[in-house]
Amino acid sequence: MIEIAICLAIVAFAMVAIMGVLPMGLQVQKTNREETIITLDGAYFLEAIRGGSYRIDDLTNYVDWIRLTNYSGTGPPTVVGLTNPMTGWQLMGLLSTPKYRLATNGLWQTNFVRAKVRALSGSAIEKTGALKDFGFSYLLDAEVIPFKWSALRNLPPLGTNQTPAQYSQRLQATNLANATYEVRLTLRWPVRPNGTPGLERQVFRTLVTGRLYQDTNWWSALPTLNGGSWFPYFFQPSVYGH
Numbered sequence: 084m085i086e087i088a089i090c091l092a093i094v095a096f097a098m099v100a101i102m103g104v105l106p107m108g109l110q111v112q113k114t115n116r117e118e119t120i121i122t123l124d125g126a127y128f129l130e131a132i133r134g135g136s137y138r139i140d141d142l143t144n145y146v147d148w149i150r151l152t153n154y155s156g157t158g159p160p161t162v163v164g165l166t167n168p169m170t171g172w173q174l175m176g177l178l179s180t181p182k183y184r185l186a187t188n189g190l191w192q193t194n195f196v197r198a199k200v201r202a203l204s205g206s207a208i209e210k211t212g213a214l215k216d217f218g219f220s221y222l223l224d225a226e227v228i229p230f231k232w233s234a235l236r237n238l239p240p241l242g243t244n245q246t247p248a249q250y251s252q253r254l255q256a257t258n259l260a261n262a263t264y265e266v267r268l269t270l271r272w273p274v275r276p277n278g279t280p281g282l283e284r285q286v287f288r289t290l291v292t293g294r295l296y297q298d299t300n301w302w303s304a305l306p307t308l309n310g311g312s313w314f315p316y317f318f319q320p321s322v323y324g325h
Contacts, residue, residue: 128268222274270286
């Protein structure tokens with residue numbers, strides 16, 4: 084009987100220790116899973132924006148909403164919200180909106196783009212039926228910022244006294260400054276019930292050289308912004324310069 088009591092005591096002690104570390108192990112597993120999803124999804128969106136992708140229509144299955152907030156310094160911000168985008172290229176066009184844009188009234192506008200995205204990666208079970216509402220989701224902030232080369236400021240302006248080499252260097256630096264953009268994606272999670280992001284975040288950054296153009300086809304106009312139609316933007320990496 085003594086031996087049985089000792090064995091039960093050892094088993095009980097071991098079970099207490101296992102139950103004590105179990106929550107920590109589950110939390111580590113959950114954190115690793117979320118970081119893996121964020122790494123895969125962030126790289127996917129970064130490449131899609133950099134490549135000027137049009138045909139990613141399945142994005143509508145993962146993006147719950149996307150919002151463009153516009154500040155012009157002359158009043159409250161204007162917000163364009165899409166809760167049910169028609170196609171994936173509308174989403175990509177909004178995500179590629181430049182951070183700063185010169186409006187028709189001569190004022191500079193500052194644009195902030197945010198989307199709520201359900202994980203593209205991860206378990207397939209969470210992407211079907213009612214379970215998709217319980218899947219992992221995050222907030223995606225997209226910024227497309229014109230990149231200014233420091234060499235451009237150090238070069239003398241174009242003039243008649245420059246040598247052909249200096250003239251060519253100045254033109255090359257100008258072209259680089261006008262055709263290079265920094266794309267910065269900030270993914271924040273978890274998403275709280277009120278729609279605000281949690282404390283976790285990861286930033287993805289890259290440089291894109293090419294042309295950022297606005298698709299002004301009549302069928303591609305998004306909801307009105309400041310009294311006019313808002314058209315999506317797309318990169319053309321194969322077109323160098325403006």
